[in-house]
Each structure stands twice: as structure tokens, then as C-alpha cells.
Amino acid sequence: MSFSITILGSGAALPTNTRNPTAQFIECRGRRILIDCGEGTQVQFRKFGVKFQRLEYILISHLHGDHFFGLVGLLSSMHLLGRKKPIEIYGPEGLQQILDVQLQYGGSRLAFDINVHVLDTKNAGVVFEDEKIIIKHFPLSHKVPTNGFVISEKSKERxxxxxxxxxxxxxxxxxxxxxxxxxxxxxxxxxxxxxxxxxPAEKSKAYAFCSDTKYFEAIVPYIEKVNLLYHEATFTEEFKDRAKITLHSTANDAAGIAKRAKVGKLLMGHLSARYENGKQHLLEGQTIFKNCCVVEDGDKFEV
Ligand SMILES: [Zn+2]
Known part of the structure; x- marks a missing residue:
């Protein structure tokens, strides 16, 4: 059974014609997971032919708007389309209150249960596990409490x-x-x-998601040797001062982490709207870590 990542949004704070804010759909051993839900994510689902009604888990890395402004809209559409099955949502403290307020004043009652689980943002831990997969979280270093995630397959059968x-x-x-x-x-x-x-059984695989964060070597033990790493690269070296102030990474930073963690392949995303394309990011990233690419909305990767 496949383990794939579909990039629904590859841009940073400001949505553009070509880049939506952060969202990724992950299918792992039959589990359907959404990581982050920037504004317009439900439209991206439709555009790239992924059925959002079948989602089971939603992970929110942090509460900057470009990572969750699309959530209440997505939940609302699930309701309008007849969803009855509960959904599990994992995110930082405050997410439950945000959703409550957004639904309460419009008198909206969803026909399915939303189970919000608060994740620790200071210590690493397990988000969720079953007999086929395990998802772990670990703290990133950003302006607000932020988690990175690793989704791993458990040992496969012979x-x-x-x-x-x-x-x-x-x-x-x-x-x-x-x-x-x-x-x-x-x-x-x-x-x-x-x-x-x-x-013999096929080797189990792992995918790590790190957005948003400054260059932060403390994450290396959590993501070591994953097959595929997504790391934000909001800026290029030209704007490295801006990266420092905003606690974001450059393409150099992302590639440096990939190299230290000895990952299989690096995906760079969360590009600032000031960039027309990812050419400079790619150039800078590849000088440090060869097997890397800049993701675009709609890209799909097998882990
Ligand atoms: Zn952020």
C-alpha cells in the first residue's frame, strides 16, 4: 500500500496565483492525513483530485494563519456534504477555542464530532499510533509554539x-x-x-515535516535518516537577515539540516511570495545537499 505526499500548498504567509499557503495530504498504509490547512485548502483538494471527505486525521503545526485559516471552512464543507464520521484534529493549545468561537457565533452545528487533541509544543511525543503507522511530534523553533511531525510505517509483514x-x-x-x-x-x-x-518484508519508510522554523539543529535526532524530509525554505541567502528576524529558514538552512540528518531526499517549500519561482532556492540548496527539490502546488511524491 502506498505512502505518498501531495503538496496542496507550497507558499508562505501571502497566497499567490501559483502558491497556496501550507497544506499537505499524506496517505500512509491506508491512513489519510492532512498536515496544516492554509486558507483555500478545500479548493486545492478539489483541484488536485483528492477527496477530503475521507480524511481521518488533521495535524496543525502552529497557529499562524497561513497554517490553519482554511480549517473551519474545510470542516464546514465536510458538514454540508453530509459527513457523519468523526474527525481527529491535533494541534497546539488554543485550537479548540478558535474553532468554538468560529462556529458558535454563526450558530453552526456540525453533524459530526470534532475531537481536538492538544499537543505538547515543548517536548517530543506521540501524536497517534495504530498497528500500521506511528506519528510523532517534536518542537521546532519559531515565533509561536510549533511542532514538526514524523510519520513512520511500522514493521511490515513478510x-x-x-x-x-x-x-x-x-x-x-x-x-x-x-x-x-x-x-x-x-x-x-x-x-x-x-x-x-x-x-523478507519491505523496509519501513518515514516522512518528516518541518515548517515553520529557524535553522534548528536540535531537530536532527527526530528526523535522522527519514526517506523524505520537507523543510521550509522561506528565503534565499539574500534575505538571510529577514529569516533570522522572522525565525524562518533559508534554502541553505534546509539543506544543512537535510545533510546533518542524512535524509534520503529533501523537499523545500513555504516560499515567500517575493519569489517568482524556486530557481535560486534550488541552486543554493543543491550546493549543500544534492538530492533536493522545490515543491509546487499539486506535486505528488512517493516516500
Ligand atoms: Zn509561522
Whole structure:
């Protein structure tokens, strides 16, 4: 089952014709997750052919408007389109109150439950886990409390050699144990070895999301060796003073973190509206970390 990232918004604070504010749709082992929800995210879902009604989890990194102004609109549309299934929302302290006020004064009552979970923004921890995936959060360094996230697949099962099993008359109820790497006892008292009937499991993969933050080496242990890292690169070196004041990163910073963390590939985004394109970001990023790119709205990546 796939593990993919769709960029719904690749820009910073000011929306432009080509870049919406931050939002990413992640599909991981059948789980459907939205990270951040900038203004207009619901329109981006439609534009890029992703069904928002099937979302199960929404993670909000921090409460700057370009990361959550689209949330109440998205929830409202889910309601209008008949959603009944609850949704789990994870974000910093204050998110619940913001949603309450926005809904209360319009007399809006949604036909589904919104379960808001407050995330610690000072210490790392687990956002959510089930038998297939685990999502962790860790603090970034920005003007307001901000979390980064790592979404990881849990160990996968071994691949069953189904034809061989059938040929040798292995019972179906044994399959689950063989896939877990356990030997089982056959009816004749003979051991059925998992190595004879399965292939090794695929390697589990991980994706890290870091936006917004200044250059912050303390995050490296949390994102070390992930297959894919998204790191904000709001500015280029020309505006590195501006990056310092606003607690954002440059393309150099993002690439420096990617290199230190030995990640597989770096995606840079959250570009300031002052840039017409990401050419300079790419040039600067690639001098430090070769396997990088600047994302555009609508881009899709396999982890
Ligand atoms: Zn911010």
C-alpha cells in the first residue's frame, strides 16, 4: 500500500496565483492525513483530485494563519456534504477555542464530532499510533509554539509465497504467523518454517515535516535518516537577515539540516511570495545537499 505526499500548498504567509499557503495530504498504509490547512485548502483538494471527505486525521503545526485559516471552512464543507464520521484534529493549545468561537457565533452545528487533541509544543511525543503507522511530534523553533511531525510505517509483514503454500497444502490459518516470521507446527507434527514460505518484508519508510522554523539543529535526532524530509525554505541567502528576524529558514538552512540528518531526499517549500519561482532556492540548496527539490502546488511524491 502506498505512502505518498501531495503538496496542496507550497507558499508562505501571502497566497499567490501559483502558491497556496501550507497544506499537505499524506496517505500512509491506508491512513489519510492532512498536515496544516492554509486558507483555500478545500479548493486545492478539489483541484488536485483528492477527496477530503475521507480524511481521518488533521495535524496543525502552529497557529499562524497561513497554517490553519482554511480549517473551519474545510470542516464546514465536510458538514454540508453530509459527513457523519468523526474527525481527529491535533494541534497546539488554543485550537479548540478558535474553532468554538468560529462556529458558535454563526450558530453552526456540525453533524459530526470534532475531537481536538492538544499537543505538547515543548517536548517530543506521540501524536497517534495504530498497528500500521506511528506519528510523532517534536518542537521546532519559531515565533509561536510549533511542532514538526514524523510519520513512520511500522514493521511490515513478510511477503507470502502464496503458490508454494497452496502447492504444499499449507493451511490458510497458518498464513498470518508465517507472515509475522513465526514457524508453525503442521498436522503431521513437522515444522513449517516461515523462511521457506515467505520473502523478507519491505523496509519501513518515514516522512518528516518541518515548517515553520529557524535553522534548528536540535531537530536532527527526530528526523535522522527519514526517506523524505520537507523543510521550509522561506528565503534565499539574500534575505538571510529577514529569516533570522522572522525565525524562518533559508534554502541553505534546509539543506544543512537535510545533510546533518542524512535524509534520503529533501523537499523545500513555504516560499515567500517575493519569489517568482524556486530557481535560486534550488541552486543554493543543491550546493549543500544534492538530492533536493522545490515543491509546487499539486506535486505528488512517493516516500
Ligand atoms: Zn509561522
Amino acid at each position: 511477503t507470502l509465497l502464496i503458490e508454494k503454500c497452496q502447492r504444499d497444502g499449507i493451511k490458510i490459518e497458518h498464513y498470518q504467523y508465517l507472515k509475522k516470521g513465526e514457524n508453525v507446527l503442521g498436522e503431521n507434527g513437522k515444522e513449517i518454517r516461515f523462511k521457506d514460505y515467505t520473502l
